[in-house]
Structure formats: structure tokens, C-alpha cells
Amino acid sequence: METLEILGSITRLSPIVVRVLGQNPGKFTLQGTNTYIVGRQRPYVLVDTGEGKEEYVPILESALKVPLSSEDSDIPDVSDIIISHWHRDHVGGLPSVLALLRRLWDERKTGLPFTPPRLHKFPLPANKLPEQSNLPSIINSLPSKSFTPASDSVFYDLQDGQEFTTSSTLLRVLHTPGHTRDSICLYIPEDRALYTADTVLGQGTAVFEDLRLYISSLRKMLDYQKYYSYDVLYPGHGPVVKEGAKLIDTYIQHRLEREAQILEVLQKAPPSPDVNESSGSARWSTWTIVSKIYQGYPESLWTPASHSINLHMKKLEADGIVKKLGGEGVNTKWALNLKL
Numbered sequence: 001m002e003t004l005e006i007l008g009s010i011t012r013l014s015p016i017v018v019r020v021l022g023q024n025p026g027k028f029t030l031q032g033t034n035t036y037i038v039g040r041q042r043p044y045v046l047v048d049t050g051e052g053k054e055e056y057v058p059i060l061e062s063a064l065k066v067p068l069s070s071e072d073s074d075i076p077d078v079s080d081i082i083i084s085h086w087h088r089d090h091v092g093g094l095p096s097v098l099a100l101l102r103r104l105w106d107e108r109k110t111g112l113p114f115t116p117p118r119l120h121k122f123p124l125p126a127n128k129l130p131e132q133s134n135l136p137s138i139i140n141s142l143p144s145k146s147f148t149p150a151s152d153s154v155f156y157d158l159q160d161g162q163e164f165t166t167s168s169t170l171l172r173v174l175h176t177p178g179h180t181r182d183s184i185c186l187y188i189p190e191d192r193a194l195y196t197a198d199t200v201l202g203q204g205t206a207v208f209e210d211l212r213l214y215i216s217s218l219r220k221m222l223d224y225q226k227y228y229s230y231d232v233l234y235p236g237h238g239p240v241v242k243e244g245a246k247l248i249d250t251y252i253q254h255r256l257e258r259e260a261q262i263l264e265v266l267q268k269a270p271p272s273p274d275v276n277e278s279s280g281s282a283r284w285s286t287w288t289i290v291s292k293i294y295q296g297y298p299e300s301l302w303t304p305a306s307h308s309i310n311l312h313m314k315k316l317e318a319d320g321i322v323k324k325l326g327g328e329g330v331n332t333k334w335a336l337n338l339k340l
């Protein structure tokens with residue numbers, strides 16, 4: 001297949017991987033969601049579906065319209081769709097992608113019955129899907145008979161360590177919770193590549209739900225190299241990362257440095273209590289920690305920063321290093337756990 005480039009939205013990364021941009025660029029999505037077509041020949045595996053932008057459908061169509069040969073004219077374009085995690089910018093395109101795959105098959109007029117793709121995702125316990133998730137409504141809007149369901153669910157459950165074999169390539173699933181609980185990476189041995197979804201991005205730093213899980217997943221990704229070596233990362237957003245392990249290590253160091261800063265602050269005398277505060281005693285709160293660490297930055301950045309500091313505090317609490325003294329939200333009071 002010759003190199004494909006349509007307005008920079010379709011890029012062949014290797015003989016088995018083509019990246020298709022989800023057409024949803026933005027501050028948080030960078031160049032937009034990266035979706036990946038994996039495989040040497042039909043049927044391909046599609047990794048993620050973008051957020052559901054109409055403009056994505058014709059671009060994916062172009063990327064899939066590789067000339068049919070006599071060997072694959074009876075084979076559907078895609079046999080499996082892997083969803084990296086529940087976030088809308090990865091799963092929102094599922095209804096329109098399934099409708100496209102059905103149409104592409106019908107247009108071939110093979111006269112053969114259509115075998116719809118299987119959908120795969122790492123399972124989340126029912127009560128762990130956050131309320132703001134629109135995954136249930138996306139599932140409800142899937143065109144009928146456009147996918148092959150698992151025995152009792154829409155998705156086939158991915159498992160950590162699962163080897164995902166397709167007709168032409170092998171993918172290995174690595175469960176890496178932290179960004180979300182159901183986040184996965186995929187090891188692509190032929191490319192010596194690790195697809196990292198939103199756990200590690202091509203630019204900037206990633207956000208996470210649970211820092212303790214997140215750091216242990218980053219370490220798991222580095223340890224993984226002992227058994228399955230990779231050089232490059234294919235992130236969920238942003239460009240290919242050339243020195244993958246180095247970037248993962250930088251992510252870990254960045255978090256550990258922030259943790260060390262917090263512990264340093266907690267060892268200092270806290271600022272005097274606000275006159276409006278009822279507690280009276282001087283204690284560090286999430287907000288005063290933020291104001292100390294980010295004192296050189298504009299105050300407009302303190303609120304978003306407090307979200308990340310709060311997740312650090314939860315991790316330190318789970319590690320038994322700090323204890324919560326009361327209060328809510330940014331006014332939560334903290335102290336070092338002196339029993340250590």
C-alpha cells in the first residue's frame with residue numbers, strides 16, 4: 001500500500017499501523033484523538049473511534065479503502081474494535097463507525113452475509129462508571145445488528161495479558177488503570193511499539209483519576225520492557241513518541257517531584273488561619289499547599305492545580321504518609337503522619 005496522507009489526517013506509521021485523526025482537535029485532545037487501524041490485510045483491528053465527529057467518517061472510509069484483492073474481497077474491513085477506555089473522545093464515534101462498516105460491506109455487493117465486528121473493552125464494575133459517562137447512551141444508539149455481541153454484553157471483556165491475535169498481527173493487552181480504571185495499553189511486537197491511549201500522551205502531561213494506580217501503571221509499563229521490548233509509543237493524543245521508556249520515566253519523576261514538594265511544604269509551619277475559619281488552629285489545607293507550591297504562578301492556575309494536588313493528597317493518605325484532619329474540598333486539612 002502506498003503512503004496515505006489526506007490533509008495530515010491519515011498517516012501510515014508502519015507496514016501494519018495507520019493512524020487516523022478523530023477530527024476533534026482541542027486544548028485537551030491536542031491534534032484530536034488518534035485512532036489506529038492495525039493489521040497487514042483485511043480484516044483489520046480498529047483501536048478507538050474518536051468522539052463521533054461527522055468529519056471522521058469519510059476520512060476513516062478513505063483509510064479503509066485499500067484496493068480489494070481476490071483473497072480479501074469476501075472479508076469485512078474490520079473484525080474487531082478495541083476501545084481503550086470509556087472517555088467520550090475514544091468511544092463516541094462507535095455508532096457512526098459501525099454504520100460505516102456496514103455500508104462499506106453492502107457496497108461491495110458480495111451477496112454474502114455480513115459478519116459484524118466484535119467490540120472489546122476492559123470491564124469496569126457496574127458502580128465504577130462515573131455518572132458523567134455517556135457510554136450507556138452511546139451503547140443505546142448503536143445501529144442494530146452492526147456488531148457481534150458477547151454472550152451477555154455488548155463488549156467482549158479484555159483481560160490483562162490477553163494476546164489478541166488477528167489474521168495478520170498480534171496485539172497484547174496491558175491493563176494500566178489510573179487515567180481511568182479501565183484504561184489499557186496495547187503492545188504491538190512487530191512495531192516494537194506500545195499503544196498508550198491517554199496514560200502517556202505525545203505532548204504535555206496526562207490527567208488521572210487515581211494517582212496511586214496511575215504511578216503503579218507507569219512502573220508496570222517500564223517493567224514490561226524486561227519481557228516485551230518496545231521503543232516507540234503510539235499515544236491516544238499527540239505525535240508518536242520515539243524514546244518511549246524515557247518519557248514514561250519522566251512522567252514518574254514529575255509526579256515524585258511534586259510529591260516531594262508537598263511533603264516539604266507539610267514540614268514547614270502552616271500559614272496563620274484565616275479569620276473566617278472556625279477551627280482556629282493553623283493547619284495546612286489543600287488550598288494553602290497549592291498557594292505555596294504555585295506561588296510563582298498566576299492565581300487563575302491555582303484552581304486547576306488544586307485538583308491535581310488533591311489527587312496527590314489522596315495517594316499520600318493511602319500510602320499512610322499523611323492524615324486527613326477534616327474539612328472538605330480545597331479546605332481539607334492535612335498533617336504528616338508522625339507515626340511513621
Ligand SMILES: [Zn+2]
Pocket residue numbers: 085087179198
Ligand atoms: Zn481519556
